[in-house]
Amino acid sequence: MAVGDRGPKGVRAVPASGNPTVDPAAAASPGAAAAARAAARSQLAPLGPGELTAPIVVPNTLWRAANPLAYDGGRPAEITHLREFGLTDVGRRDDARWGALQIVPTKADYILDLIRANSLWPLLSGLACCAFEMMSGATSKFDMDRWGMFPFRASPRQSDVLIVAGTLTTKMSGPLIRLWEQMPEPKWCVALGDCTVSGGRYKRSYSTVQGIDRVMPVDVYIPGCPPRPEGLIYGMLQLGQLVKDQRGHWPEREIGPTVPDKI
């Protein structure tokens, strides 16, 4: 799939299967719909005064829990973003809103995606054995710095990717979900190793989470026990490709195992 190939209509207009109730433009408040039309018309022209009179309340179309027991027992977070206008004259284009508003991507967005894909900063989240393969992937022999992933940030506020490396236990799941929530968008999640993909060798255990996609949306699954650092690098390159293609399929991300249509 070539970068920038967005199909005949220029945008993947329809969200993937399995998402009822979605038409974000219509479901959002009228102000947001007006904003969508305005922005689609204007294409980076500043929004005039009076065009936006309502706050942008972005409903949560980013994560929907396929597992009925994730996230508060099935009730997803209703509101993802709340933006207040009135701070500037010029209507600000907030990139994080693109999932809801389906704005036609422009050249600036394309370059932004390239920038993001080439400098994905991972969050150090090494829990168990796979952490060592992640560290191997980051050090001299299989250097991930070649693709910009050198700084393994300790703080979630400064990182883009959460590479969950190692078995997630129920006791640790709380802190890990907090970390995920603290990461600012855009963010992606990579499941490294069998334990995070599906529970792996701890399928029968009483205290492990059977795959982190039960609690957070995963973009790339890297199987292996542990996967070789080359496997991790391949996964990260695939993530970069995903980022460049249509912003990582934002509207289609679900919590829960997802199988793409094309398989």
Place this chain on the structure above:
Amino acid sequence: MDRNLKRRLEARLDAQIQGPIRQRHDQTEIRIKPGDAPDVLRTVHDSVDLRFEILADLAGVDTGAEMQVVYHLWSETSPDWLRIIVDGISRDDPRCPSATFLWTGAEWLEREAYDMFGIIFEGNRDLRRIFMPPDYTSFPLRKDFLLPDDAARSPGEGVRHIERPYGPAVVADDPAAGVRRAPAS
């Protein structure tokens, strides 16, 4: 197989050892009652000819009928490992005296035995859960705590269990049906 060790143990602890002292390979094993545990451990630790000063392990065991606490000790005076099995701890109210008066390192080992089995060590200053979250209510390594996929399956009946097709978990009405009992030896 240190016969000398067996003689020394019999000389010091004759009254407290239940049953014969067993020796196999490089291990010597004695069984005692929970009430005698502090005395036996103190004797075995302090006596000049025994001097088992290194605590190698403190484990809980759930034989289906009752519980045990197993100590493994090492001394310079003998090439054998000494295994002390504190037998006869009931499953309904498992209590055992703590070994923390001799070895501070036993504190966390006893916490682990409590967390996994529910054995309450009297004298341990810090008996709370160590692995499971603090509000967990079960004791995972007990024999009646069944893993989700193999309830009421008893292997060793002539067919390798791992070759059996996985069926739905069968929860018997009798709560002891799936519980494996230890052999009588």
Place this chain on the structure above:
Amino acid sequence: MPTRPARPTTRAAGARPARPVEPRPSEQQRSEDDPRIMLDREISADLYEPIPPYPTRTEREGEFYTRGDGEMFINIGPHHPATHGVLRLVLKLSGEQIVDVDPVLGYLHRGVEKICENSDYYHVIDQVDPLEYVSSLFQEWAAVLSFEKLMDVEVPRRAEYIRVLSGELLRIASHTLYIGFLALDLGGLTPILYSFIERDEIVEMLAALTGARMLFNYFRIGGVNGDLNHEFMSRLGDWMSRAAKQTEADAALLNENEIFVRRTRGVGVLDRATALRFGVTGGNLRAAGVPFDIRRAHPYSIYPELDFNIPTRDEGDSLARYLIRVDEVRESIKIIDQCLHNMPDGPVMAKLPRLLRPRPGRAWGACEGPRGMLGVYTISDGSDQPFRFRIHDPSFMNLETVPTLLPGNLLADTMTIVASLDPVLGGIDK
């Protein structure tokens, strides 16, 4: 200038979601130990042990959570960049000085012992690998020692030599990583890169031998899985030709580094009596002055035939623990040399039935891992699964000394002491 919007913008002010949301389901019938997660933002305190005031459960907890004048609690949480794993340390600080510490474990508890009770003996060896994932062959070795005593199996000599060879290689890899992580925790970012170069070489060697880079699953009851092959021998030869010099170079980065020495000398002194009381084994015990090494005290495998020393030091501080590991790397290189010279021919695995059903009985097997004594206690009930499979991990006992070693030191010494004890959370949390 756009006017201030009239609608409420915050949830507290009454903003409602844009689309209908189904009401929250009522409390479901669920057992309290259901491992599924319920993440409730309002009651998030349940996921953590709350800091007091709350009724303390034990005497020691009460003592810890009673705050004196000017004392505060700092949480070095389960996710922190010091890469020893998911360990949580609750520190009670008075200014910069540590008054008390309460380590919280269990963030990596995977229930390995329970899984092993429901697995074949062969599968147990595989399950026991990820405990101390850095040095997984020693876990297998301890398990296999215990099973071989249970089943009265004799291991062919070539297999023993291969076990010792691969074990000592992994010991070198583990110690090299220890040196790198100790430096990393103190802020030095260079030695870790050298350590990982070294470790990658050794681990690729072992991958040529066993098939995997980390969780090897190589030892079997009665031997090892496969014989030596050309690729392994050629990589080993390459590495051995550089090993001694490489080790000296890696250690020299830190041995004479003034910052490193001043930060580790005299910090976290573990004296002999305390170490014995805590059941500490391995390099930490030898740094305290007790020359206890299972390979000499209670030899297993072919260690009686090999000629090597047990480095011991008296000071008991972090620097001594570090220097002991460096010495042990040199000793391991000597052992590998001897193994290669004296390698006998023969089979690499004893003949065993496919369905292993040992007689009912009990067996304890212990080996010397890089962190101390790894012990495995197995009870067999005559079936093809162990009735009780108990692993004793050395890092567990080593970490237990932290509440004794840490108080009195400054906050910056936390990572020095914890890193110098070399904990691996996989083994601690089983």
